Amino acid sequence: MDTVTALNKFRQQVEMFVPLNETEWQVLMPLLELIALKKKQNFIEPGMIANHIGLVVKGSVRYFYVKDGEEITNYFSFENEFVSSYKSFLTRQPCSNYIQTLEDTLIVVLNYSNLQLLYANPLIGHKMERFGRLVAEFYLLCYEDRMSSFVTQTPEERYNQLLETGGEVLQRIPQHYIANFLGITPVSLSRIRRRIMKISA
Amino acid sequence: MDTVTALNKFRQQVEMFVPLNETEWQVLMPLLELIALKKKQNFIEPGMIANHIGLVVKGSVRYFYVKDGEEITNYFSFENEFVSSYKSFLTRQPCSNYIQTLEDTLIVVLNYSNLQLLYANPLIGHKMERFGRLVAEFYLLCYEDRMSSFVTQTPEERYNQLLETGGEVLQRIPQHYIANFLGITPVSLSRIRRRIMKISA
Numbered sequence: 260m261d262t263v264t265a266l267n268k269f270r271q272q273v274e275m276f277v278p279l280n281e282t283e284w285q286v287l288m289p290l291l292e293l294i295a296l297k298k299k300q301n302f303i304e305p306g307m308i309a310n311h312i313g314l315v316v317k318g319s320v321r322y323f324y325v326k327d328g329e330e331i332t333n334y335f336s337f338e339n340e341f342v343s344s345y346k347s348f349l350t351r352q353p354c355s356n357y358i359q360t361l362e363d364t365l366i367v368v369l370n371y372s373n374l375q376l377l378y379a380n381p382l383i384g385h386k387m388e389r390f391g392r393l394v395a396e397f398y399l400l401c402y403e404d405r406m407s408s409f410v411t412q413t414p415e416e417r418y419n420q421l422l423e424t425g426g427e428v429l430q431r432i433p434q435h436y437i438a439n440f441l442g443i444t445p446v447s448l449s450r451i452r453r454r455i456m457k458i459s460a
Numbered sequence: 461m462d463t464v465t466a467l468n469k470f471r472q473q474v475e476m477f478v479p480l481n482e483t484e485w486q487v488l489m490p491l492l493e494l495i496a497l498k499k500k501q502n503f504i505e506p507g508m509i510a511n512h513i514g515l516v517v518k519g520s521v522r523y524f525y526v527k528d529g530e531e532i533t534n535y536f537s538f539e540n541e542f543v544s545s546y547k548s549f550l551t552r553q554p555c556s557n558y559i560q561t562l563e564d565t566l567i568v569v570l571n572y573s574n575l576q577l578l579y580a581n582p583l584i585g586h587k588m589e590r591f592g593r594l595v596a597e598f599y600l601l602c603y604e605d606r607m608s609s610f611v612t613q614t615p616e617e618r619y620n621q622l623l624e625t626g627g628e629v630l631q632r633i634p635q636h637y638i639a640n641f642l643g644i645t646p647v648s649l650s651r652i653r654r655r656i657m658k659i660s661a
Contacts, residue, residue, distance in 0.1 A: 324608070324611075324612050326612055331611055331612050332611075333607070333608055333611050333612070345597075345600055345601065345604060346601050346604055346605075349597050349600075349601065350601070356608075378590070384586055385585055385586040385589060388586060388589035388590045388592075388593055389579070389589045391589075391593040391597075392589055392590075392592040392593035392596055395593055395596035395597045395600050396546075396550050396592075396596045398600055399546060399550075399596050399599055399600050399603065400546065400547050400550065400551070402600065402603035402604065402607055403546060403547055403603065404547075405607055406534070406603055406606055406607050406610075407525070407534055407557075409607075409610040409643055410525075410532055410533075410534050410640065410641070410643050411525050411527055411532050411534070439611065440611070442610055442611050
C-alpha cells in the first residue's frame with residue numbers, strides 16, 4: 260500500500276466521525292506518518308510513554324500484559340480501527356502493556372504534541388475536539404459492552420457473541436489469545452468449542 | 461442542599477476539565493436541572509432512552525442489569541461523579557440496565573438536545589467539545605482499568621484494589637453488590653474477606 264492510499268484511509272476514518280473540507284485536510288495531513296511493522300514487532304512496550312495514536316490501515320495488533328512470566332491478551336485492533344495505549348497516551352505516564360503486530364502491519368500515526376496543536380488550532384480545533392470526543396465516546400461504548408460482558412455473561416455466551424461479531428477475524432487469531440481475551444483458560448475454551456460443535460452437528 | 465449550591469458543584473466539576481468564564485457559565489447554567497430522588501428510586505430503567513447526563517452532587521447510585529430474574533451490579537457513581545447510561549445517551553437507543561439510588565440522592569442534569577446545542581454554540585462550542593472529550597477520555601481510562609482487571613487480576617487482587625481505592629465508599633455498599641461488581645459470588649467474597657482478615661490479624 261502506498262503512502263497516499265494509507266493517508267486517505269485515515270481521512271476516510273476521520274470522516275466517519277466528522278466531515279473534513281480540503282483546507283482542513285491540508286492542515287491535518289502533513290502531521291501524519293506511516294509506520295510499517297513486521298509480524299510480531301512491538302508498536303508499544305511496557306515503560307514507554309505512548310506517543311502516538313494510530314489507525315491500523317493493514318494488518319492487526321494484539322494488546323497484552325505479562326504477568327508472572329505469562330502473556331495475558333486484553334484486546335485486539337484490526338484494519339480501520341484506532342490503536343494506542345490510551346491511558347499512557349492521555350496521561351503521559353509509562354504504559355504497562357505491549358501492543359504487538361499479529362501479522363505485517365501498516366499504521367498511520369499522529370503524535371501527541373501535534374494532536375494538541377490541532378485541538379488548539381482556531382481553524383480546525385473545534386472540529387478536531389469533536390472528532391476526539393466522538394472517538395473517545397465510540398471506544399467508551401466498546402469498553403462498556405466488554406465490561407458488561409464480564410459480569411452479565413458466561414464465558415460460553417461471551418464466546419458465542421465473539422463468533423457472531425468477529426467471525427472472519429477470529430480465524431486469524433491463535434486460540435490461546437482468544438481464551439485469554441475471554442478471561443478463561445485454553446482448556447475451558449476447547450470444552451466450549453466442543454460443546455458448540457455438538458449442538459450445531 | 462439548595463439549587464445554587466448544587467449548580468455550583470456542577471460548575472466546579474466542569475472546571476476540573478475546562479475553565480469557564482462568567483459569560484460561558486451564563487450560557488450553560490440555565491440549561492441545568494436539579495433532580496431529587498429518594499433511596500431505591502430509579503434514575504434510569506430498561507427500555508428508556510437515557511435523556512440526561514448528570515452529576516451526582518449528593519448520594520450515590522448503582523448500575524445493574526436483571527438477568528434470569530437476578531440483579532447483576534455493574535458499576536457505581538458517587539458524589540462528584542457523572543452518571544448516565546452512556547450507551548443509550550450517545551446512541552439514542554433504549555438502555556438495558558437500571559440506575560438506582562443507594563440512598564437519597566441529588567443529581568444535576570443536562571439533557572441530550574441541550575448538550576448538542578452547547579456543542580454547536582459558536583460562543584462555547586469549542587470548549588464544550590473539549591469538555592465532552594476530556595470526560596469521555598476520563599471514563600475510557602476508568603473502564604480500561606476495570607476491563608484489564610478482569611483479565612489480569614484474580615478476584616482477590618480486584619477486591620484488594622477496591623479496598624485501596626474506595627475504602628470509605630465500600631462501607632456504604634451491601635456486600636452482595638460488591639461481589640457482583642467483582643464478578644464473583646457472595647460466598648467467594650466472604651471467603652476472600654476471611655482470608656484477608658487472617659493475614660492482617
